Amino acid sequence: MLLRHYILIGTAFAFMAVMVILPIVSIYHRAFSEGWxxxxxxxxxxxxxxxxxxxxxxxxxxxxxxxVFGVAAAWAIARYRFFGRRLxxxxxEMPLAISPIVAGxxxxxxxxxxxxxxxxxxxxxxxxxxxxxxxILVSFFVTCxxxxxxxxxxxxxxxxxxxxxxxxxxxxxxxxxxxxxxxxILWALVYGAILATARALGEFxxxxxxSGSIRGETMxxxxxxxxxxxxxxxxxxxxxxxxxxxxxxxxxxxxxxxALLHPQSRTHSGAQR
Amino acid sequence: MxxxxxxxxxxKPGSALPGLPLSLGITLLFVTLIILLPLSGLAWQMAxxxxxxxxxxxxxxxxxxxxxxxxxxxxxxxLVNGVFGLLLAWVLVRYRFFGRTMxxxxVDLxxxxxxxxxxxxxxxxxxxxxxxxxxxxxMGIKISYTYWGIxxxxxxxxxxxxxRSIQPLIEELDHCAEAxxxxxxxxDLQIFTKVIFPQLTPGILTGVGLSFVRSLGEFxxxxxxAGNxxxKTEIASLLVxxxxxxxxxxxxxxxxxxxxxxxxxxxxxxxxxxxxxYRRLEQGS
Numbered sequence: 180m181l182l183r184h185y186i187l188i189g190t191a192f193a194f195m196a197v198m199v200i201l202p203i204v205s206i207y208h209r210a211f212s213e214g215w216x217x218x219x220x221x222x223x224x225x226x227x228x229x230x231x232x233x234x235x236x237x238x239x240x241x242x243x244x245x246x247v248f249g250v251a252a253a254w255a256i257a258r259y260r261f262f263g264r265r266l267x268x269x270x271x272e273m274p275l276a277i278s279p280i281v282a283g284x285x286x287x288x289x290x291x292x293x294x295x296x297x298x299x300x301x302x303x304x305x306x307x308x309x310x311x312x313x314x315i316l317v318s319f320f321v322t323c324x325x326x327x328x329x330x331x332x333x334x335x336x337x338x339x340x341x342x343x344x345x346x347x348x349x350x351x352x353x354x355x356x357x358x359x360x361x362x363x364i365l366w367a368l369v370y371g372a373i374l375a376t377a378r379a380l381g382e383f384x385x386x387x388x389x390s391g392s393i394r395g396e397t398m399x400x401x402x403x404x405x406x407x408x409x410x411x412x413x414x415x416x417x418x419x420x421x422x423x424x425x426x427x428x429x430x431x432x433x434x435x436x437x438a439l440l441h442p443q444s445r446t447h448s449g450a451q452r
Numbered sequence: 453m454x455x456x457x458x459x460x461x462x463x464k465p466g467s468a469l470p471g472l473p474l475s476l477g478i479t480l481l482f483v484t485l486i487i488l489l490p491l492s493g494l495a496w497q498m499a500x501x502x503x504x505x506x507x508x509x510x511x512x513x514x515x516x517x518x519x520x521x522x523x524x525x526x527x528x529x530x531l532v533n534g535v536f537g538l539l540l541a542w543v544l545v546r547y548r549f550f551g552r553t554m555x556x557x558x559v560d561l562x563x564x565x566x567x568x569x570x571x572x573x574x575x576x577x578x579x580x581x582x583x584x585x586x587x588x589x590x591m592g593i594k595i596s597y598t599y600w601g602i603x604x605x606x607x608x609x610x611x612x613x614x615x616r617s618i619q620p621l622i623e624e625l626d627h628c629a630e631a632x633x634x635x636x637x638x639x640d641l642q643i644f645t646k647v648i649f650p651q652l653t654p655g656i657l658t659g660v661g662l663s664f665v666r667s668l669g670e671f672x673x674x675x676x677x678a679g680n681x682x683x684k685t686e687i688a689s690l691l692v693x694x695x696x697x698x699x700x701x702x703x704x705x706x707x708x709x710x711x712x713x714x715x716x717x718x719x720x721x722x723x724x725x726x727x728x729x730y731r732r733l734e735q736g737s
Contacts, residue, residue: 191543194536199558202573251478259472270487276715278669280689281708289493319486352470381566383672401568408572420569427564435557
């Protein structure tokens with residue numbers, strides 16, 4: 180290798196160390212700065228535990244719906260020709276381009292108490308914003324492109340010959356889905372589901388607009404981090420942040436593993452369009 | 453589920469398989485409720501504004517200042533990411549070295565890490581007691597709670613977009629062209645500027661564009677480190693949030709709608725430019 184290569188590699192390492200690795204290390208450093216006992220007290224504080232639970236519950240509700248939507252949308256777009264097909268794909272990818280605050284505002288304007296849908300539901304005592312429903316709705320919005328973007332290219336590449344063969348052999352639609360299509364798209368689906376879950380767990384901007392931020396009730400973990408930080412409980416904020424950081428690192432490891440074991444499934448990085 | 457006779461429909465590609473009504477039904481229901489209705493909510497709110505009101509909101513001193521801060525910082529962050537994104541993508545594809553897989557995986561960390569966590573991590577690094585702030589502040593460089601803090605936060609959150617847009621193009625680079633240029637006596641610099649760089653322009657354009665769009669809309673990572681002083685370090689997303697807290701929905705919608713419009717125009721522009729570049733590259737070869 181030439182000297183120039185070492186300089187380029189060294190610069191890359193230095194940039195990543197300062198910009199990415201150092202922030203991560205500092206989160207754990209600050210969280211444990213007052214010792215293990217304080218860390219544990221912070222993590223096991225009822226409000227933080229409630230936030231962890233709410234965040235997990237949100238992800239558990241968002242994920243299955245996302246899988247159903249993602250597979251259905253990818254299947255419809257890949258296998259049929261219908262009017263507005265490209266527009267549909269553009270719409271599904273829109274959330275990637277929209278600022279989270281703008282997204283939250285959009286939901287407030289339509290589903291909030293003053294919005295057309297929200298005010299129509301109000302007489303029935305149904306409130307959609309400033310509670311768990313609001314959090315779930317915006318989480319659907321920010322996560323919905325991920326599975327479609329992973330599954331669609333795989334469906335396009337595999338083609339429909341196997342599915343048509345199954346059809347001529349007498350399989351019905353559900354059998355085709357279960358025995359032919361799902362095995363083909365499995366790893367792309369898992370890959371997309373991991374990205375979507377990571378996003379659902381960590382969404383901050385959009386959720387902070389619609390959650391109402393009621394302590395112990397509608398505080399997701401990222402909101403809890405902000406609240407603790409603004410309450411001058413930095414150590415508590417960093418303790419809560421370690422949980423989210425760990426989840427992000429697990430996401431990266433899972434992704435790397437899937438890419439390693441099933442290279443053909445790695446069509447997109449989450450950040451790539 | 454009826455068992456379609458596939459032979460009678462063989463002329464229409466794709467229509468033989470069952471499940472169109474169900475899959476399209478689910479898709480349209482979800483897209484309408486989760487994407488279309490909320491977006492039309494914003495459009496509806498904006499349609500109620502007169503142009504004079506809209507103009508008044510958008511040209512107010514505070515809105516203009518927040519847009520200047522947001523666009524300026526996003527442009528600087530994009531510049532940094534354009535340079536380092538290209539460098540990282542190049543190093544990750546072309547060289548084999550210890551720790552390459554780790555660096556490759558870590559490039560996506562800013563994407564996986566919740567933005568609020570990124571925000572407090574960055575501010576703790578760059579404030580006067582932080583590991584980096586300690587070194588920089590005696591030299592008279594303040595990052596936390598200044599404009600530069602906003603730039604750093606935007607660099608962090610949009611880095612993956614720059615790297616991942618350029619990386620696939622470097623992987624697909626035509627080695628023959630490089631080798632041919634070399635045998636013809638081109639210097640390394642000439643090879644890079646005349647052979648490699650033109651082939652990478654679509655990726656660099658996408659990466660830079662996505663990175664800019666992402667930076668314009670970034671909220672979580674920025675608000676912790678920005679200081680959030682009106683007219684100085686207040687970003688547009690935060691101003692939307694402040695107007696919302698004041699129940700000033702028209703002002704919030706006007707600013708949000710303009711930001712959304714700007715992002716969409718940029719993305720459309722990237723797409724058009726990319727198509728044009730690809731066409732020219734194909735004609736050239």
